[in-house]
Amino acid sequence: MTEVRHDVRLRVNGVERSAAAPARRLLSDFLRHDLRLTGTHVGCEHGVCGACTVLVDGRPMRSCLLFAVSVDGAEITTVEGCRSGDGGLGPVQQAFLECHGLQCGFCTPGFITTITAYLAEHPDPTEEEAREAIGGNLCRCTGYVNIVASVLRAAELIRSGGRPA
Amino acid sequence: MTTKLFGEPIPRREDPRLVSGAGRYLDDLGPDALAVAFVRSPHAHARIIDIDVTDALDVDGLVAIYTYEDLAGRVAEPLPVLIPHPALHAPRTAHPLANGVVRHVGEAVAMVVATDRYVAEDVCDRIRVGYRPLPAVVGIDAACAATHRVHEDVPDNTAARLVQEVGDAPAAIAAAPYRLELELEIERSASMPMEGRGVYARWDAADRSLRVYSSTQTSTSLRFALATKLELPVDRVEVVTPDVGGGFGVKIVHPWPEEVLVPWAAIRLGRELRWTEDRREHFVASAHERGQRHRVRVGFDADGRLRGLDVTFWHDNGAYTPYGIIVPVITATQLLGPYRPGAYRVEFASLYTNTVQVTPYRGAGRPQGVYAMERTMDAIAQQLGIDRATVRERNFIQPEQMPYDHGMIFQDGRPLIYDSGDYPAAMAMLKELVGWDDFAAYRERARAAGRRVGIGLACYVEGTGVGPYEGAHVRVETTGQVVVATGLTSQGQGHETVFAQVAADALGVPIDDVTVVTGDTRRFKYAVGTFASRAAVMSGSAVALAAGKVRDKAVRIAAEALEADPGDLEIVDGAVQVKGDPAARIALGTVAALANPLRYSFDAQTALATQFAKAARVDRPPVADDDEPGLEATDYYSPIRSTFAYGMHAAIVETDPETADIRVLRYCVVHDCGNLINPRIVAGQVHGGVAQGIGGALYERLAYDRDGQLLNASFMDFLMPYASEVPAIEIAHLQTPSPLNPLGVKGAGEAGVIPGSAVLASAIEDAEGFRISRMPISPSELWELRQRHATGASPADRDPADRDPVDREGS
Ligand code: FES
Ligand code: FES
Numbered sequence: 023m024t025e026v027r028h029d030v031r032l033r034v035n036g037v038e039r040s041a042a043a044p045a046r047r048l049l050s051d052f053l054r055h056d057l058r059l060t061g062t063h064v065g066c067e068h069g070v071c072g073a074c075t076v077l078v079d080g081r082p083m084r085s086c087l088l089f090a091v092s093v094d095g096a097e098i099t100t101v102e103g104c105r106s107g108d109g110g111l112g113p114v115q116q117a118f119l120e121c122h123g124l125q126c127g128f129c130t131p132g133f134i135t136t137i138t139a140y141l142a143e144h145p146d147p148t149e150e151e152a153r154e155a156i157g158g159n160l161c162r163c164t165g166y167v168n169i170v171a172s173v174l175r176a177a178e179l180i181r182s183g184g185r186p187a
Numbered sequence: 188m189t190t191k192l193f194g195e196p197i198p199r200r201e202d203p204r205l206v207s208g209a210g211r212y213l214d215d216l217g218p219d220a221l222a223v224a225f226v227r228s229p230h231a232h233a234r235i236i237d238i239d240v241t242d243a244l245d246v247d248g249l250v251a252i253y254t255y256e257d258l259a260g261r262v263a264e265p266l267p268v269l270i271p272h273p274a275l276h277a278p279r280t281a282h283p284l285a286n287g288v289v290r291h292v293g294e295a296v297a298m299v300v301a302t303d304r305y306v307a308e309d310v311c312d313r314i315r316v317g318y319r320p321l322p323a324v325v326g327i328d329a330a331c332a333a334t335h336r337v338h339e340d341v342p343d344n345t346a347a348r349l350v351q352e353v354g355d356a357p358a359a360i361a362a363a364p365y366r367l368e369l370e371l372e373i374e375r376s377a378s379m380p381m382e383g384r385g386v387y388a389r390w391d392a393a394d395r396s397l398r399v400y401s402s403t404q405t406s407t408s409l410r411f412a413l414a415t416k417l418e419l420p421v422d423r424v425e426v427v428t429p430d431v432g433g434g435f436g437v438k439i440v441h442p443w444p445e446e447v448l449v450p451w452a453a454i455r456l457g458r459e460l461r462w463t464e465d466r467r468e469h470f471v472a473s474a475h476e477r478g479q480r481h482r483v484r485v486g487f488d489a490d491g492r493l494r495g496l497d498v499t500f501w502h503d504n505g506a507y508t509p510y511g512i513i514v515p516v517i518t519a520t521q522l523l524g525p526y527r528p529g530a531y532r533v534e535f536a537s538l539y540t541n542t543v544q545v546t547p548y549r550g551a552g553r554p555q556g557v558y559a560m561e562r563t564m565d566a567i568a569q570q571l572g573i574d575r576a577t578v579r580e581r582n583f584i585q586p587e588q589m590p591y592d593h594g595m596i597f598q599d600g601r602p603l604i605y606d607s608g609d610y611p612a613a614m615a616m617l618k619e620l621v622g623w624d625d626f627a628a629y630r631e632r633a634r635a636a637g638r639r640v641g642i643g644l645a646c647y648v649e650g651t652g653v654g655p656y657e658g659a660h661v662r663v664e665t666t667g668q669v670v671v672a673t674g675l676t677s678q679g680q681g682h683e684t685v686f687a688q689v690a691a692d693a694l695g696v697p698i699d700d701v702t703v704v705t706g707d708t709r710r711f712k713y714a715v716g717t718f719a720s721r722a723a724v725m726s727g728s729a730v731a732l733a734a735g736k737v738r739d740k741a742v743r744i745a746a747e748a749l750e751a752d753p754g755d756l757e758i759v760d761g762a763v764q765v766k767g768d769p770a771a772r773i774a775l776g777t778v779a780a781l782a783n784p785l786r787y788s789f790d791a792q793t794a795l796a797t798q799f800a801k802a803a804r805v806d807r808p809p810v811a812d813d814d815e816p817g818l819e820a821t822d823y824y825s826p827i828r829s830t831f832a833y834g835m836h837a838a839i840v841e842t843d844p845e846t847a848d849i850r851v852l853r854y855c856v857v858h859d860c861g862n863l864i865n866p867r868i869v870a871g872q873v874h875g876g877v878a879q880g881i882g883g884a885l886y887e888r889l890a891y892d893r894d895g896q897l898l899n900a901s902f903m904d905f906l907m908p909y910a911s912e913v914p915a916i917e918i919a920h921l922q923t924p925s926p927l928n929p930l931g932v933k934g935a936g937e938a939g940v941i942p943g944s945a946v947l948a949s950a951i952e953d954a955e956g957f958r959i960s961r962m963p964i965s966p967s968e969l970w971e972l973r974q975r976h977a978t979g980a981s982p983a984d985r986d987p988a989d990r991d992p993v994d995r996e997g998s
Contacts, residue, residue, distance in 0.1 A: 024247050046305065055303075060215035061208020063432070065381040066466045070902035073381060101208035115206040119198055122867050125875060126679030127205030128381040128432025134206065153910045160902065162381050162433050163679050164871060165878030165939075166910040 030090045034059065035103030043090050050074045052090035053100060061101040061131050065160065072159030075132040076100050082139045101131035104138050113179035114138050114172070123172030125163035132159050137173055141180055149174060192688040192698055193930075196867035199684045200703075201430075201677075210430040213385035213402040214463040220387060221250055223449055223462035224307035226297040226314050227472060228289035231325065231541040231895020232337070235287055236317035238297060243313035248306035251456060252314065253298040253448070255284040261416050262451050266442065270511035274349035277341045278508045279539070283444040283451075289318070290337055290506035291543050292896060293471025295444050300452055300460060323541040323895035327480050327501045330538035337506060337539035346504055347512045347537040351519055353594040354530030356484075359495025363486025367570060371562050372961045373555050373944060375478040375503070375889040376882070378548040379907060380678070382432020383464030384473060386446050388453035396423045399450050402431050404439040405716030406706045407674045412442045417451060428706030434678035435879070436547040437474050439718040440510055470900035475889055476514060476548035478503040481559040486529070491567050491578040495530040498522060498559060502537045505544040512537050514545060514552040516598050517650075522556030523593060523603075525610040525646050525833055526564075526582040531595075541895040547718065549879060550940045553649060558962065561645040561945035565952065575949070576614060576623060579646060583610040599653045601828040607923045610646070613835050613857045617644065620919050621837035621855040629839075639844050640852070643949025644837040645942035650829040651860070651934025652724025652927075658713055659729040661690060661737045662819035665783075665792045667761050667776030669694060669701045671734075673726040674714020676706030680722060680936060681868045686730045688864055689930065693734035694741075695758030696775065713823075720832070720934025723864055728824035728928045736820035741778045744818070748773055748781060779818035784809035830925040832933035834858040836877075836942045840950040847970035849885055849951060851914045859921040861933035869935045870918055876939020877916050882908045883940070884947035884963050 027042040034057060041056040050067075053059045053076065065073035067086045074085040077099035104112045111119065114134050124130040133156060140155040141147075147155060152173035153166070161169060204210055238254050255263070263286075268278040285296045297314055301307035322335040329335070330344045337344055360366055387400040397419060403409050403426075410426040417424070431438065445462050453460045464473070481500040487493050502515040519533040564582075568575040584591045586609045593603040618624060626642045633640045659673040671690045677683065687701040694701075704710045705726075706717075715725070738758060745763035746753040749771055757766050764772035780796045788794040810816055839853040856873055863869050886906040890898045899905045924931030944962040951969065952959045957976045961968075 044305070051304075054214070055218065058218055059208070060212075061210075063212070063382070064214070065432075066902045068466065068901055068903065071381065101206075105207060111203065111207060118206045119202040122199065122871050124202065124205055124679075125681070125871055126381070126431060126433040127201070127210050128212065130206055131208055156910050158909070160381065160907055160909060162379060162435070162879070162907065163875045165874030165876075165913050165916060167874040167913070167916055168871060170910065 028091050030094050032093065032096055032098050034098045035100060045089060045091050047090045048086055049088040049090045049093060050085040053085060059100050059102055063128050063131050065128065070160070071129070072136065073129050073132040075135045075159070077135055077139055080139065082136045099135065101134050104134050114141070114176040117172040117176035117179055121168045121172040121175050123164065123168045129159060129161040133161070133169060137176060141177055145177060145181060147173065147177055191692055193692050193864055194862070194866070195688065196865055197684065197688065197698070199681045199868070200687060201681065201683045205430070212382055212430045212432055213387060213400060216400055216429060217387045217459050217461045220459035220461040221300050221302060222304040222307045223460055224299050224304060224311050225295045226299070226311045226316060227468070228285065228292055228294045228296055230289060230318050230320050231292050231323035232321040233289050233318035234321060235285060235289065235296065236319055239315040242315065243310045246306060246310050246313060248302035249310050250300040250302065251452065252310065253284065253452065254296070255282060255286045258284060261418060262447060266444065266509055267412060268511060269509055270513055272347065272511050272516070275347040275508065275512050277346050278511070279338050279341065279346070280507050280509045281444060283447045291541050293468070293543060295472065298448050298452065300456065325540055325542060325891050325893055325895045327503050327538060330503065330540050331501065337541055341539060344539045345536050346508050346539055348535070349512065349516065349519065350532070350534045351595050352532045356495040356497040356530040356532035359530040360484055360486030360497055363494040364488055365570060366484070366486045367563070367566050369483045369563060369566055370960060371481045371483060371559050373477050373479050373558055374963060375475045376548065376887040377475045377889060378435035378437035380433025380435055380437065383466065383469040384438065384443060384445065385463040386449040387461040388450035389459045390454045390457060392457055397450055397454065398425045398427065400427045400429055401446055402438060403428055403441055404434045404676050404678060404718055405441055406676055406708050407712060407714040408716055409441045409446060410708045413447070413450060416442060416447050417454065426708045428676040431676065431678040434717070435549040436476070436551060436718060438678065439716055440474060440546045466902065467900050470905070471543060471897055473543070474546040475505065475543050476545050477555060477883065478545065479518065479555045481555070483559055483563050485563050485567065487567055489571065490581055491571050491573050492581055493526065493529045496528040498533045500535045502535055503540050503542070503545065504537045505540055505542045507544040508537070509544060510546040513598055514547055517552035518556040520595055520597050520603050521553045521648065521650065522560045524557060524560050524648050525584055525608070526560070527584055542891055549876065549937045551937070553647060553937070553941045554880070554883065554944055557645060557647040557942050558945040558948065561942065562948060562960065565949050576618060576644060580611060580614055585611065597650055597829060599829055604828060605648065605831040606925050606927050608648070608831065608833050608859060609921065609923055610833065613833065613859060613921055616919050616921065617835045617837055617855060617857040620857065620917060621839070621853065623837065637844070638841060639954050640839060640841045641950045641952065641954025642837065642839050643946045643953055644835060645945035645949060646833070646835045647941045648831050648833040649720065649938055649941060651720035651832050652826060652830045653721055654826055655715065656823050656825035657715060657725035657729045658711065658821060658823040659726060659733040660711055660819065660821045661730065661733040662817065663737060663741070663775050663779040665776050665780045667700060667774055669696055670704065671701060671730055672704040672710040673730060674706070674708070674711040675717045675722055675726050678717065680872065681865065682722060682726070685723060685864045685868060686726060689727050689730045690734045693731050694738050696761040700761055720936040720938065722936070723932050724830060724928055724934050725824055727864060727930055727932055729822055731929050732822035732824055733820050736822055737818060740782065740820065741775060741818055744778050744781050745773050782818040783816040824928065826927050830861070830927045830933045832860040832935065832938060834938050836946045838946045838950045840947065840954055842951060842954045842969065847966040847973060849966060849969060851881060851947070854914050854916050856916060856918045856939070857921060858918060858938055859923050860935040860938065861925045862922055862931040863920065864930070864932060866920065872935045873918055873939040874916050876937060877943065878908050878913045880940040880943020881913060881947065884944040886912065886963060888963055
């Protein structure tokens with residue numbers, strides 16, 4: 023009983039990556055264990071918590087619900103790729119740091135990718151919209167108060183050119 | 188002047204790595220390790236007839252399969268009872284792998300090692316276990332009835348029974364002008380951190396040493412437990428806690444079966460092994476908490492002052508008692524809150540059921556106790572027609588009565604004595620914050636608009652910072668960098684930041700020069716763990732003490748070098764200098780070099796300390812009898828007893844007149860945890876606790892069917908709050924310093940969650956006008972209560988003299 027492996031090629035955070043994986047390999051496991059990008063976290067493996075969210079061709083998707091082979095050729099952005107151009111913290115990451123938007127940090131990668139995609143389309147959300155934008159991600163530590171604040175702060179940072187004020 | 192960092196809301200130092208995906212959590216380690224998976228029982232109670240692995244053997248990638256038969260020596264024995272208690276007369280713990288009988292769905296039956304997790308699970312699927320099902324005991328009623336047994340040798344399913352008494356409560360109640368009896372129930376929830384448990388073990392055969400990484404709340408204690416279980420000398424075992432994705436209590440239990448088995452198999456196989464718990468496993472194979480039923484009898488006077496309180500409660504401890512009876516003991520003592528109860532009697536029974544074991548979840552028995560007490564306060568107010576806040580105020584322990592001795596024994600085995608607090612001030616603050624006195628007008632306006640709203644409040648006192656001790660090691664390197672190591676672990680509380688604040692202040696160095704290491708037994712060997720809101724109090728104090736020693740030594744050495752009087756020196760910005768003469772200064776790094784008299788030099792700094800570097804005093808040894816080389820010190824903090832934080836919460840809810848949907852409109856917190864090291868981190872702890880409190884009050888429950896199947900073992904069905912369920916949280920801080928520790932701090936980790944069910948029950952009751960006595964409450968349950976209330980079927984409060992024994996409401 024040997025599993026057939028397929029070559030999976032992805033462009034991850036701007037870099038071409040490839041590895042051989044069985045058809046059943048989840049994208050989350052492929053990123054974490056085959057490509058060793060362990061920033062993407064797995065909190066439930068059934069599509070509910072959002073910790074594993076990555077951007078697939080710019081759209082937030084739950085990598086625990088995708089087979090790696092099914093996104094062969096896609097452009098993937100993980101939390102590691104949400105840095106700013108100069109390698110420092112990206113605006114959403116910076117906002118989480120400034121607003122104490124994380125405690126244990128396990129849910130954080132999923133929030134950062136989700137918010138990055140959201141703000142690209144909604145640069146100036148209200149507080150209520152910010153709350154809605156993160157409505158599909160679970161965090162057990164923060165009570166979301168400071169994550170909502172982080173969304174608003176990240177929007178501000180991006181509008182002002184991505185630099186901390 | 189170095190700015191004082193204590194009390195500053197500085198950003199966390201752990202965050203740059205955690206926000207960029209550079210954290211190192213358990214499953215991120217050991218990329219080449221073999222994977223472990225478990226075959227777990229599908230039955231709540233069954234005898235194992237046989238385990239057939241034939242079909243599994245030809246799976247490509249299989250490395251090993253183990254069952255109980257393979258275990259030997261101490262690994263084959265039951266897991267430890269971590270906290271024995273004289274009242275725990277029948278403690279029972281699991282074996283690492285089931286020994287002939289399984290007692291809850293999820294109990295581990297076989298362990299599989301394979302090349303990756305997918306393959307390991309393939310193997311699990313092919314292992315056939317024959318079970319003979321036994322009757323399952325599910326719920327408090329079934330446990331009490333004891334028609335069936337969870338453990339063959341515990342005929343009444345009772346693990347423990349404990350009575351504590353101060354005065355003669357039954358007599359005081361009988362003699363009181365007013366009496367009430369209430370039956371109050373709370374269902375199970377669970378810590379449910381976003382990261383489950385996990386273990387990664389490496390055995391170095393040549394060195395005969397074991398390194399274990401575990402997502403735990405106690406690396407030091409796990410180390411001792413593993414050395415014992417695996418029969419290794421303690422100094423051959425290291426336990427390292429990597430970044431941990433939340434704990435909330437469940438990860439204080441140790442050693443878990445998996446924590447024993449993974450290292451054990453790693454040694455046998457001579458390979459690296461890793462097991463990462465999946466979500467379903469976490470639901471059925473870790474621990475739950477909260478499930479309790481309480482019967483409260485209370486006697487009071489016409490002003491609502493308590494004369495006597497008699498509480499009996501039943502605690503469902505699940506299948507095993509690895510953590511003893513800490514949870515019900517805490518309920519029994521912390522139920523008293525900020526009040527003088529008059530005479531008090533409390534009795535509990537801790538009961539076995541065929542469900543997942545119960546161990547502390549943030550709050551650890553306090554949410555239940557506070558719920559019982561605060562529901563009672565509301566009932567008294569209602570009976571007498573007095574304002575709910577007023578009844579509470581009349582029963583408060585007053586600030587001038589501090590320290591206040593309840594005459595009871597707390598969970599640490601020490602007297603229950605509150606150290607400080609100003610409850611009337613906190614209540615005044617809360618009423619102001621939530622607008623208590625204006626609520627009637629708000630309610631009227633809402634009613635006119637066809638809306639139904641209610642307000643509730645609840646108070647709690649929380650023993651924090653329990654002993655026995657924590658320690659810290661502080662070392663100044665010759666570069667001037669300061670390294671702080673403490674044994675307790677972190678699961679998101681920001682210890683790398685707050686301990687750095689404490690150390691930087693105590694030493695007079697910039698915080699950027701300080702690095703903090705936690706939860707690594709290679710760096711600090713003796714510690715207790717992170718639980719019971721104890722880290723800031725215990726390790727914070729230990730860091731302050733150790734840093735103080737280092738400071739004294741630095742001043743002593745610098746005084747000699749500067750030929751100054753130690754009393755004239757201060758440390759500013761990382762250098763020891765003469766007060767008022769900053770030109771006469773010597774950098775701490777240099778002091779560190781001087782502190783270690785050397786024969787060999789390896790850089791300019793260390794050259795300062797070699798034997799010919801300066802006019803050495805030849806009339807005494809280079810290192811004095813009572814001294815040690817190096818600018819470093821270890822110290823321990825061990826308090827006489829716990830310190831008591833407290834708080835008061837108020838909530839305004841809206842209930843939909845049609846659908847009975849429940850919405851929290853406002854949630855206000857007054858919180859006193861003594862001095863705040865980092866107010867931003869404390870606020871974050873409160874936010875997270877409140878969210879869990881709301882979850883426990885309105886959404887979270889673990890639904891077992893009669894056969895002991897957990898019906899909602901996924902995030903799809905076990906409802907934790909999303910952002911849409913948590914309102915903005917308004918917080919006001921009071922700061923009554925603790926007289927018990929050098930920092931004047933009290934713990935903050937659990938506070939936010941404690942009064943959640945109490946305050947929301949109070950608010951919903953206020954909106955609806957009938958008693959809420961079971962939590963959590965869902966819209967459909969509220970809707971049903973409305974129907975029953977409309978038809979007069981809702982139970983009324985009773986005078987306990989009316990009837991005895993109590994019949995259950997059955998609601
Ligand atoms: S891990 Fe993918 S949604 Fe939870
Ligand atoms: S920060 Fe811990 S789960 Fe969100």
